[in-house]
Amino acid sequence: NTGDGTEVELPFVEAVNGDNGYDISKLRAATGNVTLDEAFGNTASCRSEITFIDGEEGILRYRGYPIEQLAEQCSFVEVMWLVIYGELPTKEQVEKFEDELVHNMFLDERMRDLFRCFPRQSHPMPVLSAGICALSTFNRNHVGLGAEDVEIATRKLLAQVPTLAAYAYKNSKGQPFLYPKYDLSYVENFIRLAFGTPAEGYQFDESITQGLNALLVLHADHEQNCSTSTVRMVGSSQANLYVSVASGVNALSGPLHGGANQSVLEMLAAIRDQGIDPKDYLEQVKAKKAGIKLMGFGHRVYKNFDPRAAIIKKYADEILSKSPNGDKELLSIAKRLEEIALEDEYFVSRKLYPNVDFYSGLIYEAMGFPVEMFTVLFAVGRLPGWIAQWREHNADPKARISRPRQIYVGHDKRDVVP
Ligand code: MLT
Structure with a gap:
């Protein structure tokens, strides 16, 4: 409803961004979309032509190219x-x-x-x-x-x-x-x-x-x-x-972002050093045992195999088979974890699949890169x-300064008592 009684169909993005020739304040008042508009404009931060991701299907394309x-x-x-x-x-x-x-x-x-x-x-x-x-x-x-x-x-x-x-x-x-x-x-x-x-x-x-x-x-x-x-x-x-x-x-530089492949390597080494069977490790993950996590599995957008992980896995095989530095035992633990997890209802129903970090640290190590270089390599790539x-x-001529929306959850007004 454009605010003067007329009804028009607009794509959602245009409707809330107001780049459609209609008076945005009237649109907002008529649709009651004020909250949605602010949230959309500030947290769904941009439109972009660069990278397409379909997290459900596990598809990644740059500028349309797979x-x-x-x-x-x-x-x-x-x-x-x-x-x-x-x-x-x-x-x-x-x-x-x-x-x-x-x-x-x-x-x-x-x-x-x-x-x-x-x-x-x-x-x-x-x-x-x-x-x-x-x-x-x-x-x-x-x-x-x-x-x-x-x-x-x-x-x-x-x-x-x-x-x-x-x-x-x-x-x-x-x-x-x-x-x-x-x-x-x-x-x-x-x-x-x-x-x-x-x-x-x-x-x-x-x-x-x-x-x-x-x-x-x-x-x-x-x-x-x-x-x-x-x-x-x-x-x-x-x-x-x-x-x-x-x-x-x-x-x-934060461990949750660029440092994730290092955590995978540490997890695999701990499984090897403590002689834990990969199946038992996954049982401990399912039982949510303190300190036990399946690193390198699951991703905020992928509810399927991270397409990068499938490609990387192939390189892991190739590079580790030739390299004197590569830890083949860790690679076989990684593969075993993946194999068991992908057949286990617990991980499948939670859509926990290997992500790009699951194999990348193993490959970097096999190439001779020390751990502190892993995030640096990520930065050069990104x-x-x-x-x-x-x-x-x-x-973009319409670009504005970004300002994420806040929901205030603190005290109601209170007074300083002299
Ligand atoms: C990345 O490549 O940046 C990571 O997978 C993290 C993300 O996309 O959120």
């Missing part, structure tokens, strides 16, 4: 382009883009001092976040919202976050930094900067490079998860792209998604 096709057939650099610009690049476009990124991986030399001032054992995530904020000061002439500045910031971040991530790790180990090399790909440069040494460089293993490429693709975006909605929210105040992305890194989401928000 994740399994992208992970099998595309480089991470192609997927970055897709996520940020909306289309897959041509061969020429991607070659030029990757070349430009690799040539821009060098950091301003003064950034080295920034790293040196952190204590040796600092976790790489806060160091990475500080490094990204610092990038905004080194690029202070291009932190505006205009198209050119946003493009410069996009390219700088894509080129330099892997270098920052690698140096944050090197710093935590007290090892010297390496310079990027023009004849290596983007992903190869990241691996070498993180794990190479000045004396020996880095011995590349094709299966590790390919596996990491696929894992980065699988993590490139996941719509409004905790870190991405943080980037969008910070960006909604028109804070620049650098500091908004740093906020995403901070959100990701970077294009954060950038794309920030850009999408700020390109």
